[in-house]
Amino acid sequence: MKLTVVGGGSTYTPELIDGFARLRDTLPIEELVLVDPAAERLELVGGLARRIFARQGHPGRIVTTSDLDAGVEGADAVLLQLRVGGQAARRQDETWPLECGCIGQETTGAGGLAKALRTVPVVLEIAERVRRANPRAWIIDFTNPVGIVTRALLQAGHRAVGLCNVAIGFQRKFAALLGTDPKDVHLDHVGLNHLTWETGVRLGGPEGANVLPKLLAENGDAIADDLRLPRPLLDRLGVVPSYYLRYYYAHDAVVRELRTKPSRAEEVAAMERELLTMYGDPSLDEKPALLARRGGAFYSEAAVDLAAALLGGAGSPYQVVNTLNRGTLPFLPDDAVIEVQAAVGPTGPVPLPVPDLDPLYAGLVANVTTYEDLALEAALRGGRDRVFRALLAHPLIGQYEYAEPLTGQLITHNREHLAWA
Template identity: 75%
Template sequence: MKLAVVGGGSTYTPELIDGFARLRDALHLEELVLIDPAADRLELVGGLARRIFAKQGHPGKVSWTSDLDAGVDGAAAVLLQLRVGGQAARNKDETWPLECGCVGQETTGAGGLAKALRTVPIVLDIAERVRRRNPDAWIVDFTNPVGIVTRALLTEGHQAVGLCNVAIGFQRKFARLLDVAPDQIYLDHVGLNHLTWERGVRIGGPTGDDVLPKLLAEHGEAIAADLHMPRDLVDRLGVVPSYYLRYFYEHDAVVRELKSKPSRAAEVAAIEQELLDMYADPALDEKPELLSKRGGAFYSEAAVSLTSSLLGDTGDVQVVNAFNNGTLPFLPDDAVIEVPAAVGANGAKPLPVAPLEPLYAGLTAHVTAYEHLALDAALLGAGAGAAAGRRAVFNALLAHPLVGQIEYADQLTDALIAHNREHLAWA
């Protein structure tokens, strides 16, 4: 079996490689190709990948290339982990929205929209080239904003599933707190990508005992601290929101916090440079501890599980991003939601979920409307013209609950276009 990783020059990649090596019995990988336009980074990451495989006794071949078509040729699955514009673009996404008093973040709000506009056309071009060479290949999307990017892929008829590490992160955290094996934890995880709530934590499966009240009673302080949210809020909700709900529940406080320190992009850029220096060491044959500060914890386990389920037709349950198709009846069928799903050769089929409480359903519907408008804006081609492009961006921003005011939407629209003009076909 051959797999390809587009964005293989990422400093994330050794986390993925380590997972492939450790979990080789779950995924019988014969060839892994790393694809990236940055040849210098590929050389460093690819060399470390080979050494990790060798140290752990994985018999698979690791290669790398900047030729996308050659790299994906014959691949059974293609993993996407792109960052169009790199950390420099991310740094802008995290800073210019703050000038309007709005959250600067790479996956939501105005910064998240900018990332979507840069990313969707590139991902769709890659997916079409994969389809021409391998009509049956699966695309596993880890590229943010995952919900919008996955909806773009599915709408265009690609065999795709979106993946995020939030759910597996909670699973591992709760398993550690409860002193049980991670595969014994079943999450009632529901919402949209980066807009989810853990409404239940069950032992042994979907019908097992719900231990969430026990977790909150005994470990609420630690859980709230990890979320950077007040313990009182988590207790009052009675659920565990994802970290990204901070941007909605404590917007103004987060803006003040972000204005008071360097951007996360600046921090990550420094970590990345240090990692690349470490990767250049020919004696390094394992992922360094510093990588845990880069983000993406447990991504490798989630990616291996999802890929093996798709290619092995296992039908097991995993939290993924897929078409709604009636799962949440207040959303359109073509909304992309993040819930437990049965995964097999026909893709991911969301399992039934209990009705979503109004406190969460309202925000979910609101952000879904924004995501649909964001995709409309991302799909505009050169023929649309500058006026239509600006209008589409403005509409998406006005619809976003983190913006929502005409004055802010106008200012942010102009700033977004100014900072991303080279990536906008219609600008």
């Protein structure tokens, strides 16, 4: 089995490598190719990757290359984890929207739209080259904004599935609180990427007993603290929203907070410099503890599970993925991309049935889906008016006096990445 990681020079990658090494019986990789145009970073990451494999006795071969076509040739699956513009572009995404009193965040609001506009054309070009190399290869997208990018891939006819680590993070946390094996925890996870709710927590599988009320009653304070949302809100909702719902449920408070501290991009950039220094140490042969603060917790386990299931291996039968709606949420178009539990196998994911969604959540999902439609149109076709329409449609913006200046700021800060600008 050959697996390729595009964006293999990311400081995330050792987390992925560690999972591949530990879970080699689930996903028996013979050749792992790390592709990245940043040669210096790639060699540092690649060196550590080889040492991790060696320490854990993995027999697979690790190859590093800046040649995309050579890297994806014959690959059974290709993981995408790229960041167009790097942390510098992310820092812009997180700062200029604050000037208008709007959330500055890399996947949500105006910053999320900027990232989509930079990313979608690049990902589609990569996907076409993957298809030429092997039309049967699966593309696993971990590149944000995952929902929009995955929809672009599926709309273009690629064999693609979107992946996010929010659900597996909740699964692990809930398992720890319940004192049980994470494999026994099944989430009723529903919504869009970075706009989801856990409406049930079941033990043993989709038909298991729902222990979410008990979980909230006994551990509500800890869960609320982790989400940085008030406990009374969780009690009133009776569900667990993802961390990203804080941008909606506490928008103004988050804007005030973001204006008083360094951007997350600045924090990550400092961490990356330290991590890359560590990766260059020839005695290091395991992922460093600092990597846990970089983000992407449990990404490796989720990626291994998904790739194994898609390639006919030993992956879990039910997984939370980003895939086509196909009537799962009847108030959305069939070609919308949703994030739900699905049965995953070699023919791809099939969403599990979802009970009628509370209007409180369904309304927001419908609104953000409309924004994502317009965002994808802007990413594919360009144009100032399309950018403006997407911003005006976003529920975190929604006013002309914000959408108009944000349009100008977005184009100004991203001109080098926008072919049409």
